[in-house]
Amino acid sequence: MGDEITRRHFDAVDFSRFRRLLKQETDHLQSLMEADRFSTRGDIVGFELEAWIVDGEGQPKAINRKFLKSLKNPLVVPELSQFNVELNGSPSALTGNVFSRLHDELLSTWQDCQATANALNCNLVQIGILPTIQQSLLTSEHMSDMVRFQALNDRLMALRDGSEIEIRIKGSDEELDIRHDDVMLEAAATSFQIHLQCKPERAIRDFNASIVASAPMVALSANSHYLFGKALWTETRIPLFEQAIDIGTRHLNRVYFGSDYVNESLMEVFAANLHDHAILLPYVQAEPLHKYAHLRFQNGTIWRWNRPLIGFDYDGQPHLRIEHRTVPSGPTIKDCIANCAAFVGFVRALVDRATPVEQEIPFDTAKENFYKAATHGLAAEIVWTNGKTAKVSEIITKELLPAAKQALIAAHVPEEECDLFLGIVNDRVQSGINGTTWQQQWVAKHGRDFPRLTLDYTRLQESNEPVHTWPTP
Helix, strand or coil: CCCCCCCEEEEEEHHHHHHHHHHHCCCCCHHHHHCCCCCCCCCEEEEEEEEEEEEEECCECCCCHHHHHCCCCCCCEECCCCCCEEEEEECCCCCCCCCHHHHHHHHHHHHHHHHHHHHHHEEEEECCCCCCHHHHHHHHHHHHCHHHHHHHHHHHHHHHHCCCCEEEEEECEEEEEEECHHHHHHHCCCEEEEEECCHHHHHHHHHHHHHHHHHHHHHCCCCCCCCCEEEEECEEEHHHHHHHCCCCCCCCEECCCCCCCCCCCCCHHHHHHCCCCCCCCCCCCCCCCCCCCCHHHHCCCCCCCCCEEEEEECCCCEEEEEEEEECCCCCHHHHHHHHHHHHHHHHHHHHHCCCCHHHHHHHHHHHHHHHHHHHHHCCEEEEEEEHHHEEHHHHHHHHHHHHHHHHHHCCCCCCCHHHHHHHHHHHHHHHHHHHHHHHHHHHHHHCCCCCHHHHHHHHHHHHCCHHCCCCCC
């Protein structure tokens, strides 16, 4: 969904042509998988970081077009709202100081972005939900001026027959119940998306391990507690995004955890994209069959929390990769890359188990674990292997992180590299201070002065010191 399109409106012929091409490409992909003709490179890591633009008062500032024009960096692109941009990086092989390489490149891009933002009297902020964002600002007036965003909004609202989108999120003590008349609520949720290119023989296990890892990942990385003045889930971004793209009861959700593990092939997911999900944007492209333009476009309009992707290596060879979408943006570049190290390490460790982890943790249990962790964060109790129930924080520190370290060392990542980035996650979990809990502590001391909270958060973020080391509010 990252590419621009040239048309906003479509007719029945467009839908027929798109569906025919989607079916052809899905069949072609099936034959490619059966012939085992995917890139064998694998174990390559990448990311996407979404960020907010705020003014000197900590309020969102709708100038992404002006910002991007001044920045002139192809790695930084617009997001749905004019308040947001997305930073991309170069994929890096899972070997050597891989996470330091990712960190240094992202930090360099971030610093360039901040210099440009400062020249425009604003700042960029990495945070899952900006505490100062207001529902009244999330309107089509502040939608980025790209045709694909306008067309997406048109189609989603058409599938709902124009009925308003309902957001109902119940926290421990507070509840949000609102209505909205476009998809712009989705723009309130920003993430750090982690990409892992798979070796074909491990793709099934990698994907299923990503599903199991989702609960600990959302717990350790939570950074999205306050929405429109309400204290809701530990990671409120999860229910917000799911409900903001809800296309009605007649259709399957576009943002969801999934319906099952993969059993025989990742092809099961792409087949479901064809058979189970409505076509949102029938944008027909003059691309050869083996480029999978329509299959990839359809996949880009279905936002599973773990999404398989078809991509291409530098030599044009197709590859399989997993996009892990559960992690919010921020709090710092160092925290983001530590989250990346944890995810990759967890997946590698879970795949290395003698018994496939999906045989020990049923899919419905993994799904329930995920929503418990999103709701309660590090305090959540989840069901782990052998049916044991434990705090997710204990599972992370006592089991997953030590196993992740060994798995990454086996992948030729130096021990000191593992200690640096996995150590950040370990210390964060041990202290209980992630982005959400830091914000909660700030509010407990200063009250719900969200502009001041945002300014304090932004100032500490620029130190690039992990959130658990930030001064007590």
